[in-house]
Amino acid sequence: MPRVAIVTGAARGLGQEFAVALAGRGCPVAGFDVADQSQTQARIEDAGGRFLAVPVDVTEETAVAAAVELAADRLGGLAIVVNNAGVYPPIRFEDTTLADWHRVLRLNLDGPFLVTRAALPHLRAAGWGRIVNIVSAVVFLGPPELVAYTTSKAGLVGFTRALATAVGADGITVNAIAPGLTATATAAATTGADGGFDRVRALQAVPRTERPEDLISTLLYVCDEGSGFLTGQTINVDGGSARH
Numbered sequence: 196m197p198r199v200a201i202v203t204g205a206a207r208g209l210g211q212e213f214a215v216a217l218a219g220r221g222c223p224v225a226g227f228d229v230a231d232q233s234q235t236q237a238r239i240e241d242a243g244g245r246f247l248a249v250p251v252d253v254t255e256e257t258a259v260a261a262a263v264e265l266a267a268d269r270l271g272g273l274a275i276v277v278n279n280a281g282v283y284p285p286i287r288f289e290d291t292t293l294a295d296w297h298r299v300l301r302l303n304l305d306g307p308f309l310v311t312r313a314a315l316p317h318l319r320a321a322g323w324g325r326i327v328n329i330v331s332a333v334v335f336l337g338p339p340e341l342v343a344y345t346t347s348k349a350g351l352v353g354f355t356r357a358l359a360t361a362v363g364a365d366g367i368t369v370n371a372i373a374p375g376l377t378a379t380a381t382a383a384a385t386t387g388a389d390g391g392f393d394r395v396r397a398l399q400a401v402p403r404t405e406r407p408e409d410l411i412s413t414l415l416y417v418c419d420e421g422s423g424f425l426t427g428q429t430i431n432v433d434g435g436s437a438r439h
Contacts, residue, residue, distance in 0.1 A: 196222040198325075198418075199270045199347025201263070203253050203310055204280030206230035209329065211238070212407040213277050213414055218244030222417060225266035227251050227259075245270070246252035248425065253280050253306035263313040269304070275319035275418055278307035278351075279329045285340040297341050307354065324367035325418045328355050328430060334376045335437035336398075346369065348373075352429050359427035368426035370417045375433030377400035377405045409434075 200217045200357040204210035205226030216222045217236050223245040226232045232248035239246040248268055251262040267273045281303045286295055307328055318324030333341055352371055359369040376395040392404050413432050416422060431437055 196249060196321075197223060198274035199223050199225070199272050200267070200275035200277065200418075201225045201227060201266055201273065201310065201314060202277040202279060203227040203306065205235050205248075205289070206232045207234070209374070209377060209410065210277075210279040211235045213279060215239055215242075215244075215413060216411045217275065217277075217418070218242070223247070223270040225249050225262075225270060227262055227269050228280070234271060244430070250407060253310055256309055259309040260313045263310065263317070267317050271323060273314055274321055274323055275325045276311055276314045276318075276375070277327045277329070277414070278310060280306050281329065281347075283331075283341060283344040284397055286343065288342045291343055299343040300347050300350070303344070304350050307351060315367075318367050319362075319365050320395065322366045324362070324365070325422075326354075326358065326362075326367065326369040327414065327417055328369070328371040329372055330355075330371045330373045332373045332431055332433035332437050333427075334373065335431065355429065356427045364402065364409070364428055366423070368417070368423060370426060371429040372410060372413055373431045373433065373437075374410055375399065375405045375431055375436050377407060377410070395436060396434075396437040399433065400438065403434070405432075405434055 200222045202214040205214040206228040214226050218224045218239040225247040227249050229252050236246045249262045251258050328351050330351050334347045334349045355369050355371040
């Protein structure tokens, strides 16, 4: 039976690519996002897949609980959770306000916590699950303009490790994928289409800009039926910039 998946931040960028890839493997996918997901839905349904667009703010506890129940009810259970939604505003540390700090940590840490906590009873009931947290290679590099973002993603690495220990006996794995700076419209708008990509590319062993498709095989690998002995890991897919 196909495994039902939730992908957060599925409206665009990496989240859209992850949703399309899982649907391409036969998974019914629920996309969680505050933005319009019609493009993701069209790509999946045009290819014969099944997609449920759920408009939800993943930082709102009650809304998340309702969204997870809706997805499980409409799609027939739940087995895969991809915590992808996030924000990474480049702000100098001295200019970071407490409101900035809370906004970054709320979406990047509270969101995965709330979605995973709501989904966990369904994964336990199935006796099988894959939880995938999208972190970032910045946890190994520590860029100075991304202190809040790096802190939030390092926290998500810790969440991955501890949760893997907590749920391993239930047949559930928990892993993280750490992309480098990837060529999406969101990344270009956030970091600048020139200097950000040029600077990161100069650090890499593979001398080209990372593309969303560079991450798909890793996502499918950690979600695979045969990957049940892989858990608590952070897999760095950044072209060798961190060489971790």
